Amino acid sequence: MKFPLVTSFLIASAIFVGSAFMAYKIALYISYRHSESTAFNSLGKQDAQELRTTLQTLTFLSESHLLTSLEPSAGDYHSTLERNIPYLQKLHDQAPERLRPIIDLQLAVDYAEMGRFEQEVGHLAEASKARQSAQVLLSSLGWKDVSPDVLNSLAEQEIQPLRISEDTK
Amino acid sequence: MTRSMKLTFVLSAILGIAAGGGFGYSHGAELSESMRSIEPIGAGHAVSDFAARQFHYADAEHARQAALLAIGVHEQLRTVAHDSPVDAGLGLAYVRLAMIEEQTGNKEAERHAMEQAKAWFPPSHQGQQVSDERLKEFLSKMDKYGHSVSSLPK
Numbered sequence: 001m002k003f004p005l006v007t008s009f010l011i012a013s014a015i016f017v018g019s020a021f022m023a024y025k026i027a028l029y030i031s032y033r034h035s036e037s038t039a040f041n042s043l044g045k046q047d048a049q050e051l052r053t054t055l056q057t058l059t060f061l062s063e064s065h066l067l068t069s070l071e072p073s074a075g076d077y078h079s080t081l082e083r084n085i086p087y088l089q090k091l092h093d094q095a096p097e098r099l100r101p102i103i104d105l106q107l108a109v110d111y112a113e114m115g116r117f118e119q120e121v122g123h124l125a126e127a128s129k130a131r132q133s134a135q136v137l138l139s140s141l142g143w144k145d146v147s148p149d150v151l152n153s154l155a156e157q158e159i160q161p162l163r164i165s166e167d168t169k
Numbered sequence: 170m171t172r173s174m175k176l177t178f179v180l181s182a183i184l185g186i187a188a189g190g191g192f193g194y195s196h197g198a199e200l201s202e203s204m205r206s207i208e209p210i211g212a213g214h215a216v217s218d219f220a221a222r223q224f225h226y227a228d229a230e231h232a233r234q235a236a237l238l239a240i241g242v243h244e245q246l247r248t249v250a251h252d253s254p255v256d257a258g259l260g261l262a263y264v265r266l267a268m269i270e271e272q273t274g275n276k277e278a279e280r281h282a283m284e285q286a287k288a289w290f291p292p293s294h295q296g297q298q299v300s301d302e303r304l305k306e307f308l309s310k311m312d313k314y315g316h317s318v319s320s321l322p323k
Binding site: 004008011012013015016017018019020021022023024025026027028029030031032033034035036039040043047050051054055058059061062098099101102105138141142143144145150 | 171174177178180181182183184185186187188189190191192193194195196197198200201202204205208209211212214215216219222223226227228230231232234235238241242245246248249
């Protein structure tokens with residue numbers, strides 16, 4: 001070895017940085033999980049668990065809505081919707097019974113948007129299928145009017161910010 | 170590799186693990202703490218938005234269920250977030266319930282819900298309690314200018 005001191009220092013530094021990075025990631029994960037699992041324990045085990053589930057479900061729901069809202073282009077928006085729908089269906093299956101209607105409404109909105117996109121690109125069968133899914137969900141939520149006009153307005157309302165940003169490009 | 174080099178490398182690894190682990194543990198706890206302060210806001214907004222849409226477009230029974238769900242979730246949130254947005258959210262959820270009861274002609278239930286609502290809105294500096302009409306008007310304006318129900322056909 002030509003410069004043993006320098007080489008050793010560099011290797012030792014690399015080992016330090018590498019092990020610190022790995023330990024940081026692992027400790028971050030463990031600490032976060034631990035804090036989350038013990039959060040609200042002062043409320044009692046059952047109440048704490050119920051609150052954690054409520055917050056997680058509604059946070060996931062808000063995040064999924066945010067993801068579709070922030071997509072920059074129509075193509076990305078469509079593929080995000082395609083990913084979002086199964087995600088919401090899974091969330092619905094895992095959510096407590098009382099929170100399921102909120103997820104159903106978001107699913108209906110996503111189906112309405114999907115129907116509108118499919119209609120615009122001429123996929124009439126897919127558009128009709130998506131609209132029917134939206135109508136079934138909205139009817140189960142007690143909506144008095146589930147006509148195509150309402151679905152279009154519902155979709156338009158969600159797409160509007162995207163349209164505005166696309167127009168300004 | 171000499172013995173001293175081996176010792177240096179092992180020591181570097183131990184120091185790295187200790188430093189990274191310490192930072193990671195403290196950041197993980199901080200991250201969880203910040204999530205706990207953000208989550209109630211998002212959760213409150215999600216249920217309020219749902220109740221608003223149901224109030225405007227669903228039948229009375231489903232709208233009532235949505236308002237009761239909003240009340241239940243806000244009350245649950247109050248156990249961990251004692252701040253004014255959560256209190257106001259709970260108050261407005263009761264106002265929503267009162268408006269549903271008013272529409273269905275349940276005067277007694279409406280009066281009871283408004284009483285519950287007012288408990289969450291402090292009186293003005295002059296000691297005046299906010300009126301029922303003012304609260305209903307405020308909620309209607311929030312719905313009108315809010316995201317959820319502004320442009321759907323009625």
